[in-house]
Amino acid sequence: MTHSDTAHGKIPVTVLTGFLGAGKTTLVNHILTAQHGRRIAVIENEFGDIPVDNALVISSDEEIFEMANGCCLCCTARSDLIDILRRLRTRDRLDRVLIETSGMADPNPIAQTFFVDDEVAAHYALDAVVTLVDARHAGVHLDAYEAGLGHAGPAHQVVDQIAFADRIVVNKTDLVTPEETEALTGRLRRINATAGISTSRHAAVDLDTVLGVAAFDLARASTADRRWLEEDSGHWHDPDITSVSVELAGDLDRTALEEWLARLGAARGPDLYRIKGILALAGEDRRCVLQGLHRLHELSEGAPWQRGEPRRSRLVLIGRGLDRAELEAGLRACTTPATGAVAGRPAASGAPYGA
Structure with missing residues (x-):
């Protein structure tokens, strides 16, 4: 890494965000299998009541914590994040924490945690907010936002994640042309002119561009969103x-x-x-x-x-x-004849799609 893994004796934290399907879990697996010699604790957050992300992360020696509470970290789950960070302090030789947010999460309130909670701020340093962008599908959300159709829904969340990033990784570039990648990068620059932007296929990035970069700049974040240290910034979730x-x-x-x-x-x-x-x-x-x-x-x-x-x-x-x-x-309807009951749920009425 180009920067020490400890900032003033604090444990550095990387927040990994990006809209649904951008490749966050793939990047986590890439980090965990890299030869970096660091002990990393991974905190996963699910948007659903059945844990899945933990099982998608490959086996490793790293600590993996999962919050499957049906809520984004930017809402009530932030207290769970604080509790996990406090517990992590008791672990031996922890070099870094990586937080993979739900695709529905706004990274802004997650970053707040490291400045509004005194105990967390005393022992952890926010190193960077890294946002993955899906090269194939991001344009649809940006189109909606620019047309004024997405200022209170998914497009708004995509733009928030891009705007608050310290590093942006345009992923899945193998699914688009170089010209489309270049055009998307230009649009991202109009949203966030200061973040470092890199591209990747299958989230295979140079780790020096996303870890240990000391990129989080409190002054810049405050300028971008003057409400960012307020307890209630009115984060909105599309009810649909x-x-x-x-x-x-x-x-x-x-x-x-x-x-x-x-x-x-x-x-x-x-x-x-x-x-x-x-x-x-x-x-x-x-x-x-x-x-x-x-x-x-x-x-x-x-x-x-x-x-x-x-x-x-x-x-x-x-x-x-x-x-x-x-x-x-x-x-x-896809089950074999010997099975077919939904575990823990009564049978539901209605035909499957396309049946």
């Missing part, structure tokens, strides 16, 4: 954006699952911001990891199921105007 969590015992049929995901994407693609899950597929001895956004999804091989471990699928969908009953029914 919801998180639907589904858990199924038993196995899913892979073909039926793929067909359902295709129908779901065709029917609700623009409103379906994020899909992620850990799934049990019939005939496969490893977990299946599902990642998706809008009409795109990917199934990949995960860790093996342990002997005697109950096989179950956990799925979280985040989007606008989602119908829980239809989503539960759709996933249940």
